[in-house]
Amino acid sequence: MKNSTPAFLQRRQHRKARHTAKRQAQRRAQRRAAAAEPSRGQAVLYELCKTIHHVFPNLFDQLRQVEDCRQKSDYTLVEILLAGIMLFVFQEGSRNALNNKRDEKKFRKHYECLFKLRLPHLDTVHRVLCRLPDTELEQLKHTLVKTLLEKKMLHKYRLFERWFVVAVDGTGVVSFSEQHCEHCLHRTSKTGKTTYFHPVLEAKLITASGLSISIATEWIANPDGEYDKQDCERKAFVRLAAQLKQQYPRLPICLTADGLYPYQGFFDICRQNGWAFILTFQDGNLPTVWQDVQGLLPRTPAQCQHQRRYHGSTVIDQTFRWLNHLDSGGHTLAWLECVEIVTPQKKGKPPQSRFVHLTNLTVTASTVRVLSRTGRLRWKIENEGFNTQKHLGYGLEHKYARVSWQAAKNYYQCLQIGHLINQLTILSTTFQVHLQDKKTCRHLWFCLVAFLLEGHLSQSPFDTLAQQRFQLRLL
Numbered sequence: 001m002k003n004s005t006p007a008f009l010q011r012r013q014h015r016k017a018r019h020t021a022k023r024q025a026q027r028r029a030q031r032r033a034a035a036a037e038p039s040r041g042q043a044v045l046y047e048l049c050k051t052i053h054h055v056f057p058n059l060f061d062q063l064r065q066v067e068d069c070r071q072k073s074d075y076t077l078v079e080i081l082l083a084g085i086m087l088f089v090f091q092e093g094s095r096n097a098l099n100n101k102r103d104e105k106k107f108r109k110h111y112e113c114l115f116k117l118r119l120p121h122l123d124t125v126h127r128v129l130c131r132l133p134d135t136e137l138e139q140l141k142h143t144l145v146k147t148l149l150e151k152k153m154l155h156k157y158r159l160f161e162r163w164f165v166v167a168v169d170g171t172g173v174v175s176f177s178e179q180h181c182e183h184c185l186h187r188t189s190k191t192g193k194t195t196y197f198h199p200v201l202e203a204k205l206i207t208a209s210g211l212s213i214s215i216a217t218e219w220i221a222n223p224d225g226e227y228d229k230q231d232c233e234r235k236a237f238v239r240l241a242a243q244l245k246q247q248y249p250r251l252p253i254c255l256t257a258d259g260l261y262p263y264q265g266f267f268d269i270c271r272q273n274g275w276a277f278i279l280t281f282q283d284g285n286l287p288t289v290w291q292d293v294q295g296l297l298p299r300t301p302a303q304c305q306h307q308r309r310y311h312g313s314t315v316i317d318q319t320f321r322w323l324n325h326l327d328s329g330g331h332t333l334a335w336l337e338c339v340e341i342v343t344p345q346k347k348g349k350p351p352q353s354r355f356v357h358l359t360n361l362t363v364t365a366s367t368v369r370v371l372s373r374t375g376r377l378r379w380k381i382e383n384e385g386f387n388t389q390k391h392l393g394y395g396l397e398h399k400y401a402r403v404s405w406q407a408a409k410n411y412y413q414c415l416q417i418g419h420l421i422n423q424l425t426i427l428s429t430t431f432q433v434h435l436q437d438k439k440t441c442r443h444l445w446f447c448l449v450a451f452l453l454e455g456h457l458s459q460s461p462f463d464t465l466a467q468q469r470f471q472l473r474l475l
């Protein structure tokens with residue numbers, strides 16, 4: 001029978017069929033590509049493992065060197081300590097949370113595939129952390145920081161290509177309504193209620209990009225036996241400084257700290273150790289210095305500089321003033337001030353802000369801005385350091401150990417090591433793609449843990465990580 005469809009219609013139908021087939025092939029290819037592409041959780045896990053393999057390739061060997069305090073055991077000490085650190089790397093927030101994951105067969109299998117180590121129950125980990133001397137994990141943290149310094153990964157952040165900026169500050173960790181141990185600090189409120197607490201003094205290496213790495217820890221805690229006055233931040237600083245000098249004898253350090261620190265004892269310690277400092281200075285602090293500043297400012301109008309910067313539609317006007325050669329008990333200090341006006345004015349912010357610092361570095365027209373900016377970096381220890389550790393998954397204030405003070409200190413060091421690994425991962429250049437579209441780190445870590453629980457781990461990319469050679473670059 002003769003085909004009655006006109007030729008032009010047949011051609012149109014053929015074209016349409018070809019077009020549909022092409023679209024279908026494209027869609028199939030897209031689906032195949034999407035299936036082959038790692039899930040978000042797997043991609044984040046890969047970045048995390050990459051950081052461990054490439055920045056700390058000897059981590060497991062270093063864990064093996066920790067002296068075992070046990071006589072007999074089912075799990076090796078490496079397995080125990082790695083679980084303690086991973087509790088914080090995975091941002092579990094409590095021992096029970098990680099135990100729940102461990103009960104899931106797939107999670108445990110994935111963990112063992114990745115690290116070639118078993119995941120012990122956290123009660124087993126806890127029993128070891130109750131007995132392990134707290135110096136062991138702190139020493140491990142120092143070893144990891146020294147690795148970063150030896151690899152020169154932090155050198156690009158130095159002030160004037162010389163000084164590593166280290167912020168010093170204290171924060172509360174745990175508090176109790178009953179006396180917890182003989183070293184607790186205690187405070188009685190007006191209503192007669194006594195609280196017992198354990199603050200910590202931290203020295204953290206900070207950078208403008210957002211790193212806040214614990215390089216020394218000193219607990220503010222009362223000594224054994226009788227004492228006149230309770231321990232305090234300034235007394236703890238003397239011990240912290242000794243520890244810093246012992247661990248990093250030749251490291252050029254520039255300390256930044258709040259208004260508690262401009263005092264003679266602090267200046268003496270910095271001079272003895274060859275450290276620079278930039279401290280927050282409150283009007284009226286150190287009365288002789290403050291009088292000199294007020295007397296000299298009207299006579300040095302030339303030591304002033306204006307700067308205008310634009311951030312999108314925001315205009316930032318800054319006025320800097322400075323004075324050198326101020327004397328405080330034989331120490332030569334410099335004073336610098338930055339008055340900042342942001343237009344349009346931000347909601348809830350004052351029309352202008354004033355930042356005043358004292359330093360033992362010389363201030364000039366070419367250095368005043370960077371010195372002021374570095375002094376203001378001190379906030380990093382509170383934001384990127386303490387706040388992240390308290391509120392963004394690490395549970396700094398959670399009572400990981402209610403009874404054993406020794407265990408609590410060991411958990412604290414595990415937290416610092418876990419947070420260090422995560423920070424290096426998040427701030428590596430290759431990780432930035434995952435932060436697009438307003439993705440938060442907290443969300444990405446949820447994806448990571450969800451992948452360990454339910455995903456399908458393809459072993460090969462993880463197995464070849466150790467053999468690959470590339471450098472991890474930080475923002």
Ligand SMILES: [Zn+2]
Nearest residue numbers: 180181183184
């Ligand atoms: Zn206590």
